Every structure is written in structure tokens, then in C-alpha cells.
Amino acid sequence: MEEIERNLILECQQGDTEKFGELVLMFQDRAYAIAYSVMGNSHDAMDMTQESFIKAFKNINKFNFKSSFNTWLYKIVKNTCIDQIRKNKRKKTISIDKAVKVHDGEVFFDIEDSNTNIEEDIEKKEMSKKLYEKLDELSNSHKQVLLLCDIQGYDYKEISDILNLPIGTIKSRISRARIKLVDIMEKDGTF
Amino acid sequence: MSNYCQENIEKINLYLDNELDENSSKDLLAHFELCPDCKELYLKLKNNKENLSKIKITIPFDISKLVVEKIKKKRSKRLKILKYSSTAVAACLVLTFSLVFISNNINKGNDSVLEMSNDTAYYKNSVNYGAAPEMALDGQDIEFDMETDEVETETKVIVECMALERGDDSVFDYDLSTNEFTLEELEEKIQNNYNISDFEICDNCVVFYTDEKAIKAIIESFNLTINNIYEISDKNNFFVRIQITK
Numbered sequence: 001m002e003e004i005e006r007n008l009i010l011e012c013q014q015g016d017t018e019k020f021g022e023l024v025l026m027f028q029d030r031a032y033a034i035a036y037s038v039m040g041n042s043h044d045a046m047d048m049t050q051e052s053f054i055k056a057f058k059n060i061n062k063f064n065f066k067s068s069f070n071t072w073l074y075k076i077v078k079n080t081c082i083d084q085i086r087k088n089k090r091k092k093t094i095s096i097d098k099a100v101k102v103h104d105g106e107v108f109f110d111i112e113d114s115n116t117n118i119e120e121d122i123e124k125k126e127m128s129k130k131l132y133e134k135l136d137e138l139s140n141s142h143k144q145v146l147l148l149c150d151i152q153g154y155d156y157k158e159i160s161d162i163l164n165l166p167i168g169t170i171k172s173r174i175s176r177a178r179i180k181l182v183d184i185m186e187k188d189g190t191f
Numbered sequence: 192m193s194n195y196c197q198e199n200i201e202k203i204n205l206y207l208d209n210e211l212d213e214n215s216s217k218d219l220l221a222h223f224e225l226c227p228d229c230k231e232l233y234l235k236l237k238n239n240k241e242n243l244s245k246i247k248i249t250i251p252f253d254i255s256k257l258v259v260e261k262i263k264k265k266r267s268k269r270l271k272i273l274k275y276s277s278t279a280v281a282a283c284l285v286l287t288f289s290l291v292f293i294s295n296n297i298n299k300g301n302d303s304v305l306e307m308s309n310d311t312a313y314y315k316n317s318v319n320y321g322a323a324p325e326m327a328l329d330g331q332d333i334e335f336d337m338e339t340d341e342v343e344t345e346t347k348v349i350v351e352c353m354a355l356e357r358g359d360d361s362v363f364d365y366d367l368s369t370n371e372f373t374l375e376e377l378e379e380k381i382q383n384n385y386n387i388s389d390f391e392i393c394d395n396c397v398v399f400y401t402d403e404k405a406i407k408a409i410i411e412s413f414n415l416t417i418n419n420i421y422e423i424s425d426k427n428n429f430f431v432r433i434q435i436t437k
Contacts, residue, residue: 017259017266024255033248042251049250053258054265128242149208150243156210175204182235 001068009069012060020057023069028053030070030152031077037147038081048084052077067161074162134184142177149174195228203233207240 005026011019031052036045056076063072132151135143148154148162156174160167202219205211211219223230 017262020262021255021259024258025253028250028254029248032250036248046251046254050254050258050261053254054261057258057262124242124245128245131239131242132246146243150240151246151248153244156208171201171205171210174208175201178204178207178236178239179200179232181239182232185235185239 001065005069006065009060009063009065012057013063017057020053020060024053027070027073031073033147033152034074034077035081037144038078039084044084048077048081052080055080068158071158071161075164078162130190131181131185134181134188137184138177138180141173142180145170145173146177146181150178195232196222196226199226199229200232203229203236207233207236 005023008019008023008026012023028049032045032049035048035052036042039045039048052073056073059076063069135146138146144163145159148159149156154162156167156170159165159170159174163170165173199219199222202211202215206216206219223233
């Protein structure tokens, strides 16, 4: 854990809300990404992200630095989303947009530019967008691990901590998810 | 789909993630020279992984100030009026916690009073069930107290229970045994529990859904005496009612 992150958390544990704001700034993208993958629409994902951070602040004294703050926060986001989904099921509310929509107007989705070849960048962007849309055709558990591993960049150990699953399960799930994605791309004619 | 070697799928993925040991990596690379299908699979997987890694999901707008505002608001907020709504539910499991309100009006009912101080009475092992009219517990008709469905002054709760320990991987350990809470704080603490959802305050009680595992944990750690346990078909959907004794 970086020193700056550690110090921020320690200050938050003393009750400093402004410092917590800085922590939110550092982690909100990651938290939102997780919430979006679970909730399936931007509106609910934003609500869950906010709620998760509020819960995180209330429980910040329980963070014992044994895991990374990211892993700890991820669990809160995941659990908050799961609770909301249960509530939605009971109230029979349905998410408005289930599929991932990638619009140019929505800021939530951004692809890094290589700044070398513009045409190549555009092509790669299109490919990445298409690939991300295809993730929706995977099962939730497959989508989740690919989101964590290939998009968010977590390693097997971190994913195992986050999802509370054995590393062996994580490895095989990632493996199957990737093969499935290749199958989907082939059927789609992309490959 | 091409005819890659099924037994190599895991190795290819491990190699892709730099998780394959050196010797196995060398063997795999040598295999690629002999098996174009495996090599093709590897290249497709690598291509997908690289394209996915370029994706950066960003939040539509910065919520840091909003979150801080909400936290500050909750901190300074005082519970003045509670609005109760009646809830028609099927009783599956009733847990009784001893809750004590510090207030000017205390309804003793059938509870045993352990001690009295100036304006506070402590109750233990209260079994003052107040059920909705359609519910009957243990063959008895319980009258539901509807008198105090509005609280005009701040109400505090003392919960005499053991701490709920959920293990090292739990994020939401909380100790209810020695602290005073406002009802709002109690609501928030219960709501923050991983397996608690659909938390509501209804007439003189707190209700929520949780699963069998959490129920067992609650029962064990709070050392409760359960008078009525109902078997339900959905083990992942226990309904819990915490009766508030006034």
C-alpha cells in the first residue's frame, strides 16, 4: 500500500471527512466499475457507489490494513449491490438498461490512447468497445472475473480475496470465461 | 472452434497472466511450434486481454464532495420523528433482543426489571412479542401495540447483546453490547451487515431479510433464547423481526 494512501486512511479513521473525500476521489472509478458490472445500469451504479462509500466511512475503523483498501472497498461495493438487487427482486423492480451501452456521450467508458497512430487507435477503440459489449453475453460470474482480471488488472490472489473464492476456482473461471469470449467473438465473425 | 489441445487451456491462460513457471512456459512455447491451433488460441486470448486492458471505466461525474456532504449530514442529524408503517409479513423466525429505550414513558409489560436508575430501566430477556394482528406466535393471539407509532422526542436504544462476530473476512463486525444508539444508528448498523437486506422500521419493531447462515451466526453470537422458530422453505430468505420493547 502506498504511503499516501495509508496516511489518508489513518486520517479518515480519526474522523476526517475531508480526507475521506480525497480517498473517494482516488477510488471512485474502480468502485463505480464494480457497481456497474453488478447493477447493469449507470443510475443504479452511481447510487450504489455513493452508498458504498458512505458505508466505507462508517466502517473505516474496522479496516485493519491486512488487505488492500481496494479489496476491502470492493467487498463493500459488491455486498451493497447484492443487497439492492435482493430488494429490487422483492419489489419487482427492473433495471432500465441491462446491456452495457457504450455511448460517446457517456463519460463512464474511456479507452486509453496510444498517441502514436490515430487510425490504429480508432480501430482498437472500436474493438475494445465491441469486446466489452460481448461481455454481457457471458454469465455473471464469468463477466465478473474478466472485469476484475483483464479490465481492472487484479491478480489471481486479489480476485480470490475480493470474491472470497479459492485461487484454483478463480483460475479455472478466468480460463473458461476467456474461452467462452473467444467462442462468442468467433460466432460473431469478429475472429 | 479450432482443435486446440484441451489439456493446455489452463497453461495457456496462466502463461497469459505471467503465472506459469519458467519450465512449463518453455514447454508451452515449444508446443506452440508444433501445434498451430494452440498458438492461434493463445493469440486470440492475448488479443482479447490486451483490448480489454485498454478499457478504463470511469464514473460519470465526481461524487467525492457529494459523499462528504452526506456523511456530514448524517453525523449531525438527530432522530426526531420516526414514521412507522405497518407491514404484513409471514413470520418465519422471531428473535428477541432486549432493547431499552431511554424515554420518559416506559411500558413494563411482563418484563423483569433488573435495576432502575433515575429515568432508565434495564430489561433482560424480554419476551414481549408484539405481532401484527394476522400473526399468532406459539398458538397465542398477541395484541399489537399501536399506541406509540410516532416518537416525538429523540429515542435511544441500549441493546444488551453480545457482539456479532463474523470472522476475519467480515467487513461488518459490530458490537451492540455496551453502546447506546439512536434508532437511526441501529438501523444503519443492521443495514451495514452483509447479509441483511430490506431493512425497515415498522410498528415497534425492526424487520429485515437475511439467510440461514447469518441467522445461525446471530443466534450463536447473541446467545439468544429462541421461543419460536419457524421452518421456511427458502433457506436463503429468512425474515427477522426484532421486537422493540418500550
